[in-house]
Amino acid sequence: MIEVYKFGGASVKDARGIKNISRILQLHGKSRHLLTVISAMGKTTNALEEITRAYVHKQSNTGLLFQNLKDYHYTILNDLFDSPDHEVFVDVNNAFVEVEWILEDEPFDSYDYIYDHIVSVGELVSTKIVSHYLNYCGLKNKWVDARSYIQTDNTYREGKVDWLKTQNLIQESLQPLLEEQIIITQGFIGGTSENFTTTLGREGSDYSAAIFASCLNASSVTIWKDVQGVLNADPKWFEKTELLPHLNYHDALELSYYGATIIHPKTIKPLQNKSIPLFVKSFLEPSIPGTEINSCKNDLQTPCFIFKVNQVLISIFPKDFSFIIEENLSQIFNILYGFKIQVNTMLNSALSFSFSIDNDDSKVDKLIEALSKNYKIKYNKGMELVTIRYYNQQTINRVTANKKVLLEVKSRNTCQMVMKDSSKESE
Numbered sequence: 001m002i003e004v005y006k007f008g009g010a011s012v013k014d015a016r017g018i019k020n021i022s023r024i025l026q027l028h029g030k031s032r033h034l035l036t037v038i039s040a041m042g043k044t045t046n047a048l049e050e051i052t053r054a055y056v057h058k059q060s061n062t063g064l065l066f067q068n069l070k071d072y073h074y075t076i077l078n079d080l081f082d083s084p085d086h087e088v089f090v091d092v093n094n095a096f097v098e099v100e101w102i103l104e105d106e107p108f109d110s111y112d113y114i115y116d117h118i119v120s121v122g123e124l125v126s127t128k129i130v131s132h133y134l135n136y137c138g139l140k141n142k143w144v145d146a147r148s149y150i151q152t153d154n155t156y157r158e159g160k161v162d163w164l165k166t167q168n169l170i171q172e173s174l175q176p177l178l179e180e181q182i183i184i185t186q187g188f189i190g191g192t193s194e195n196f197t198t199t200l201g202r203e204g205s206d207y208s209a210a211i212f213a214s215c216l217n218a219s220s221v222t223i224w225k226d227v228q229g230v231l232n233a234d235p236k237w238f239e240k241t242e243l244l245p246h247l248n249y250h251d252a253l254e255l256s257y258y259g260a261t262i263i264h265p266k267t268i269k270p271l272q273n274k275s276i277p278l279f280v281k282s283f284l285e286p287s288i289p290g291t292e293i294n295s296c297k298n299d300l301q302t303p304c305f306i307f308k309v310n311q312v313l314i315s316i317f318p319k320d321f322s323f324i325i326e327e328n329l330s331q332i333f334n335i336l337y338g339f340k341i342q343v344n345t346m347l348n349s350a351l352s353f354s355f356s357i358d359n360d361d362s363k364v365d366k367l368i369e370a371l372s373k374n375y376k377i378k379y380n381k382g383m384e385l386v387t388i389r390y391y392n393q394q395t396i397n398r399v400t401a402n403k404k405v406l407l408e409v410k411s412r413n414t415c416q417m418v419m420k421d422s423s424k425e426s427e
Contacts, residue, residue: 001219002178006037006187006209010226011283012126013042015079021130022137024224024286025182033178035212036141037187038130039205040122041076044069045188048119051099056107056114066103070096073125080133088132095124112156113196116189120197123186123205131184141182147191149174150211152198158340159190159198161211170215178216185212206264210278214270221276223263224283229291230255230262233305242302247293251300251389252278254414258387259306259344268293299413304389305399308344308356311383312364313406313418315354317376324353328375335370339363344385345416347409354407356385356418380406383418391415 005025011017025036040048047069054062073092081088099121107114123146131143149169152159177183187205190198200207206223213221230252231241247255249272256265262280271278272295281290316332318324332353336343341363346355357364359381371377383406386399390413400419407418 002033002035002175002216004035004037004209004213004216004218004221006205006221006223007039007283008205008223008225009039009042009044009126011224012038012130015076017283018076018080018130018133020283022134022139024283025134025139026137028286035174035178035183035185035216035218037146037185037205037209037212038123038127039187041073041126041129044072044122044126045119045202047072048122049115051103052111052115052118055103055118056111058107062103066096066099073129077129080129081136086132086136088129091128091132092125095121095128110156116156116197116199120186120189120199123188127184127186134182134184139182141184142177142180144174144177144183144185146186146189146208147195147197149185150190150200150208152190152192152200154192154194154196155198157199158201159192161190161200166211167215170212174212175216201264201266203261203264204266206267210267210270213276214274217274218276220279221271222279222281224281224286225262226282226284227262228282228285228288229280230260230293232302234261234307237307238305244291244300244302244304245289246296246298247291247300248296248298249293252293254389255304255306258389258414258416259308259385260304263293300390303391303395305395306387306389308358308385308387310359311344311356311385311418312359313354313356313380313383314368314371315352315378316371317352317378319374319376321351323350324348329353331374332371335367339367339370341367345387345407345409345418347407356383356407380420383420386417386419388415389413 007021011021051062051065054065077089099118102118127143131141134141151162151165187208188199190200192198209221228243230244230247232244233241235241249268252263253268256263275295278293279290282288341357343355343357368377368379388395396415402422403419404422405417405419409416
């Protein structure tokens with residue numbers, strides 16, 4: 001039986017974390033046919049995004065930013081390996097050289113294309129380091145390039161998976177390798193038919209694990225996090241949280257869709273289609289059972305809270321006081337799609353359409369400008385979006401204390417509210 005493990009950036013942020021992964025694989029994965037998906041180290045993706053922006057905007061500090069990132073990785077290498085002559089140093093340097101070649105030239109293509117080719121190096125480097133260290137410790141494994149298996153179209157930064165081609169490549173070329181040893185590969189990245197690099201969307205490593213698991217008909221997927229499992233709220237916002245030992249696919253989909261950061265939204269469906277259970281466990285306390293997500297029919301009863309901050313609430317009104325009808329909504333959503341903006345919640349009335357989105361400075365002002373050509377626009381920045389799954393009035397009161405609610409949407413099981421501190425003035 002094949003199993004898939006996924007380790008996120010927090011688990012490989014330093015040498016201590018990588019040594020801990022080695023212990024987990026020695027205890028839990030040594031005797032199994034195991035594919036291990038690994039993210040970029042720590043905040044590397046953020047750093048590479050900053051480098052990409054600096055390069056595209058021709059900032060003078062681009063080289064320094066990249067050198068700082070390399071130094072961070074070489075510090076980890078020096079903590080893990082006794083000799084600087086170990087082949088991992090050459091392997092990692094070769095990966096960084098590919099980015100240096102890009103940075104030496106003038107920006108030559110679309111931002112999204114450049115983004116994918118620079119940012120993807122984070123996963124390539126982290127997996128090379130982990131693979132070499134595991135072999136160094138005597139845990140036999142093979143490093144493979146996810147771009148050779150997960151095939152996508154040319155939608156950079158949000159590659160759409162060619163499932164048939166991906167499945168054929170994984171089953172024909174990757175599955176036989178799992179009979180011999182542990183496989184180490186990357187999350188987040190894929191490749192096109194022209195051998196260009198794509199990424200699967202921010203935080204897409206969970207999705208990568210699900211893709212591999214689905215194509216391999218794996219017996220399970222385990223996502224190793226720095227929490228004990230799926231909690232009913234983010235500990236950043238609540239002093240007391242509850243561990244959810246079991247979730248069905250439906251509730252997990254709902255929670256991830258509304259923004260629960262514990263699982264990437266695209267992860268669940270490929271697993272549900274094959275009835276593959278998903279476990280969320282702690283890499284800090286691997287003996288704790290964590291959360292199991294499967295096809296159980298029982299709905300969750302514990303109220304769950306999801307917070308999104310730095311939201312923009314936009315309200316759209318016809319300039320001629322006519323109704324908002326299907327034609328208007330189609331036009332509005334085409335504009336949103338053109339800017340690749342996701343709506344987090346929305347409410348339609350006869351004379352207005354309101355929605356909440358993440359405040360992306362590179363997109364929001366341009367979006368408002370585009371919408372203003374045909375509509376009257378009002379907007380509020382600095383909003384909070386709170387989603388309560390399995391709400392009651394007590395839970396609503398709990399999160400709205402000292403808040404002014406500007407938009408509220410309720411269904412049978414879910415309540416969403418866009419709000420701000422009562423002391424803040426509207427724009």
